[in-house]
Amino acid sequence: MKRKGLVALVALLVTVLFGFSAMAEGVIKIGVQAPITGKFASEGQSIDKAVRLIVKQVNAKGGILGKKLEVITCDDEGKAVKAAICARKLVDAGVIAVIGSYTSTCAEAAEPIYYRAGVLQTSDGTSDTLVKHGYWTFFRNSSPNSAEAKFTAEFFLKKQHYKRIALISDYSTFSVNLTNAVAKDIKKLGGNIVYQGKIVSGSQNFTPILTKIKSYHPDVIYFGGYYTDGGLIRAQMVQLGIKADFVGGDSNDNPEFLKLAGKAAVGAYLINVPLPNMLPYPAAKEFLKAYRETYHENPASIWTLFNVDGLRVILYAIQQTKSLDTKKIAHYLHYELKDFPGITGPISFAPNGERIGSAYMAYQIGPDLKYHIVYKEK
């Protein structure tokens, strides 16, 4: 009994002392919820490293509002259950904002917990459902799938002026939804779809369906599926003497596409968010340089940079509002922030937390087998 009392006393003393010192120093805690292990480990680790790099830079300049930043990382393994546990843990640790997660599933599982605790959350998840809950705490920093469809339709009709459009998808949910969304947006802009059909992914022989499409004399064949089929479709189009352009959705953006299509890859268009090294903004060049110098590697993908922008924009809002009140910060981000110079381009948010504007770009594969930007939204 006596012993227990002593332990309690020490514990109390320690808490008071450390708590006091922390208060005096003034620490702003930032959470990182990311898949540090598991299938998406490389992406998650890259996000964590990038956040720590930015925090180090800010701390070196004396922190924010006179306080240092501290990062607390929680590994959600890309699993929804772990994501909810992480959210609880980070909220209990007293973070004011959380960066992540990488997957839509994990971001969505954690959303209500952060919302109830009034903790800001910014994620790169692309699923359209993420912003439909009406949580004022959630900010999406990447472009959703629906933005790709809208961008694709505008590229087709405003830039390329295609008169006859053929669309192909495979049977996967992702592919069907994307291709249908593209079709809807094309019709909205008054475009003329002469053919829309599906291929069986992995069946290799696409000449029958392409021969059929040829009889419709399209200006363009769009494929909203994966590179393993897209590369072959492009190669077989050329083999059949189809003169139409080829435009591939984001999942065609893979080095294997070039290998599968071979010489036929030249002239093909791909639509995707930019590769990190293609970002034209000064902030991007500066950040990539710092990242390479610190970690001797490149960020895993553009998604790392979307998350970094989430952090940068929150830190900027804290500075502008001179407050750590998340309500005030969120209000500033929703209604006052306009075209913040982000690493991934200008950033503004709609009241539902959706990033305004689209980062999508259209690339054409040149004779050097490199990507050349041919169209982007202003």
Place this chain on the structure above:
Amino acid sequence: MEIFLQQLVNGLTIGSIYALVALGYTMVYGVLKLINFAHGDLVALSAYIGLVIMMQLAGALSPAALIIITFLATMVIIAIAGVILERTAYRPLRKAPRLSAVVSALGASLVIENGIMLIWGPMPRIYPASIVPNVNYDLHGVYISLMQILVLVISFVLMIGLYFFVNKTKLGTAMRACAIDQDAARLMGIDVNRVIVTTFIIGSALGAVGGLFIGMYYRGITFNMGWIYGLNAFVAAIIGGIGNIPGAMLGGMLLGIFNALIAGYLSSSWAMALTYVLLIVIMIIRPTGILGERVAEKV
């Protein structure tokens, strides 16, 4: 009309690959009365081995020499694999009930398929683009590529060669004798084991050519592609009349054209389903296949 002709060309190309693979099924069935379910996986294995050989020799040889050496080496390796398969999976079970051999064949299929995955990984591998020059001939709106011509010509030459081998040579005659009655053939002084080994060598080597064509024409190969090509070739063999060599060729061609027309005029997702409808219809109308002979029932 152009569209229809183009679909015919597409269909004939894939059809001749089916036919090459179907020959392996039909020959083994003819001699052993066994469906060699591992045959499709030997075809997939040949695509991988061919790719390895090509990558090793690329640059050192002229394209024509590279193609010839790759084909010959792959055919030899796959023929050896076919013989090993026969020795280990089928010969010990030759006197066992038929079902044991079929299960053994399915097991061998899984072993080869997973072996390919363990060695080369689950991601698709890709053939280099530049082996056969990418030349397309425009025949009044119908396009045919050099690769397609190569597939068609080589397949026809091999099939005609096989036809003459089986019908005009001594070993071919022995093969036909074994197909009719193994015991009687043995009594006539035919070395049945040697005939069976020859059957596996020829069937596997033809399948190897099929696998190389798949790799060179479609470029992307996966560890589990043997299953789907094997299944199509098996259907082709049954349509033509299993055990019948011209039947396998005809069945392969018909299946290729049928697939192309369904995919072209209906939808590619229906091609596979309607293939089985065709199979069932043929089984009902002519249970022995188009060219299969009606065998008198033993009483």
